[in-house]
Amino acid sequence: MPEGLIRATARAVRGGGQVVPAPVELIDALVAFESRYGGLVYPMITGNGMEYGLDGEATGYQTEYGWAFAGIVDGDWTRAVDVLADGRTAMAPGKASYRVIDRSVDQRLEKHALLADVRYWPHQNLTVTTDPGALPTIATEHLPVAGLLQQSAVARGRPSAYVPIVTELVTQTERPYCYQRPSLGCAP
Incomplete structure (x- = not known):
């Protein structure tokens, strides 16, 4: 997704569902994520791949950890992984509560590279x-x-x-x- 389109269409959804203009912090995070990781896809354990990118939607929402957006589809879990504006990733794995799962997207990639090597x-x-x-x-x-x-x-x-x-x-x-x-x- 091009930077200009992200900046023009970025929106934010507050806790109650209220749509507001996206804060600069969120827009910058969306642009940085998409420019670095957008389009990255790789296989892991199951047949579904890990997919990185905004997929045409520049929408963020407020979480208990700050602004976040769906930037990763975890093929093994077959669900979205949120990327927080500060670069951490979060999700609710299985029946567990929503939580931070990686300190950064780079850590997630390194973790998967190690798993792919040792499997x-x-x-x-x-x-x-x-x-x-x-x-x-x-x-x-x-x-x-x-x-x-x-x-x-x-x-x-x-x-x-x-x-x-x-x-x-x-x-x-x-x-x-x-x-x-x-x-x-x-x-x-």
């Missing part, structure tokens, strides 16, 4: 059982060896810059990380 790494499902209130610990002997991950990436012709990060996570034994990620093989 073919060897994996193993592990089960953990703990007493209520107990923090599990990582049982590293059950986790894949980092070298295996590197071999997998090289075999696919895509050596990964993220393998050193995974190596660090595999050998980490701090309980808070494990508590947040029990699928990584946490054990009581």
